[in-house]
Amino acid sequence: MTDSADTSQATEEDFAFCRAIAGRANANLLHAARLLSAPRQSFFFATYAAMRLIDDAVDDEFLCRPAPDREKERGAMLADIDQWQAQCLGVAEEGPLPGTVLRALQATAHRSDLGDAPWTGLADAMRRDVREQPMPGWDDFLAYAAGATVAPATIFIYLLGAQPAEDGFSWALPEQPVHYAADLGIFCYLVHILRDLAKDAERSERLVTIPDALIEHAGLDKAGLSDAIKSRDPRIAVLASDLRQRADSHLESGRHSLQAFKALIGRREQLALSGLIGIYESLFSRFSTDYFAGMADAPALEQALRKKLLPS
Template sequence: MAKLIQSDLDHCLDVTRRGKSNLWFVGRSLPGPRRAMFASAYASMRVVDDFVDDEFLVLPDDERLRRRSDAHKRVDGWLTSMEAAICGNADPAKMEIAFPDPRIQRAVAACFDGGDIGPGPWQLLARSMHRDIDETPFGDWDDFIDYCEGATVAPASIFLYVIAADLNGPPSTADRLPAQAADCVRDMAIFCYLVHIARDIIKDAAAGPALLTIPDDVLHTHGLTRTDLAGAVRGGSDRRLRDLISDLAARAGDYRLRGEGWRDRLMPLLGLRERAAFGALMTVYGALHDRLKDDPGFALDRDPEQREELRRSVLAAADIPF
């Protein structure tokens, strides 16, 4: 069995804390072995997403066109290294040159050695990253949901695997999770993603149309396009923008209702600390969702401290350090 190197784990923990996401905060509260699994898997996904969003999509138009093929190759290289780590056939010598970072590949290989998770979540994320690189438009809601399978359902499925797996031998959820767990992950992940989109609409619109994942048909319903959404955000008081946030919150509510039903069935299958982490994650997003429903203008507040204070209070109530 591959041995986890502490410096590799420390590097993964550094990568996961960069964005200080809600998932990172609750992941810190997991017991040791599960925290290591979560950190390595989340870091492996964080690096490829950061490459696409923060390195490639922010380039000027002509530069993105010139470097698009290379960007696809980098994502392919990332996926190859992660498939090798998950499937247990990573060559230690090749790990030294693996993209994006051999430390992450080694940590994933050690934490998931012999497990039954399979490479599916990483393959789905790669598919969504390729779509981002191609800047394929989201024409309708079905396009958006298809994209979500990699962008948010895949990381969520890993999180559920980590908190539910039997670790008495090689990691396994084969006899611990019902078949409906996949439906739970999908509904809850899409709920959280929609809340995230509504909450960060100012930041994403300012970054440019390439980073907006709101489907065109939803924008058109409110008389908006990707291009003029940025103008509406700068104005801040545009009624169309508030209506759009209300729309996203309402759509999120449908997924929340179903997801919370699945959550209640899954909770008894988890350990005490794992249950607390899972519950805290959903409580944070639930509190954000409630606030957005009550006041769509909450997402347009230029002072991020309000949002941070809400998250801080929810995590504190769940006894999770901020």
């Protein structure tokens, strides 16, 4: 069946705006989505742009501000998240999303059976960030990751498996998208954390989403992570090893569900998924030897893998 989802209520300029927002992140998910058909790409860029805008607002415009500013602006930021969620759920017109992105959502996600869970999940994770809730243990990390990373992964999986309906997309596979997305999303997120640890720790300890228990088990504290990385403290390698073991567990679990999923989707969608996973598996393997060398090599390696596995 040819994908022909109707996006007539949004203009080309609306989707171009969404592409520009998504492109700022230069994420692997973005490159994978470019392998999909035009209607699926439109859906992806609309949803990804919406998520990118609220995530950037929390990370760049709130969490990196001085403590007095954060305290003063916390209520307004939480209200923005509430309004963002209402816009994404299709129950409000006004909010932080610009009209261009909202129209793109109305022409794509709002005409599908994607459901509320991805939007609610990400909103909950962003509220946790803004409230600066502690993350003492691994269960707290998993609860946070359910929104921060499983939510966008679920939308990507939905787009790979959904089929064109009368004017949108609908899902008819044996399991819900989150079943196929959960372990994949957490594995990729842990690889992101390993890749970006130096950058995040230097910008703000509030951007480091590693449970306190893991940091303390390595003999470190969150406030000292940036200095420890710069000095190549061997305790950082201990922390990285712990994260790798946990990532490997999710990779192994995810392989089983994704193997079944791949048999149910089209060839183009299979290529996008396999290429995306291949990038993260290769990065993960590079971090499994010398972690500090892996961090240094990651940007060039990632770029080379994109050209090889997700050629545009």
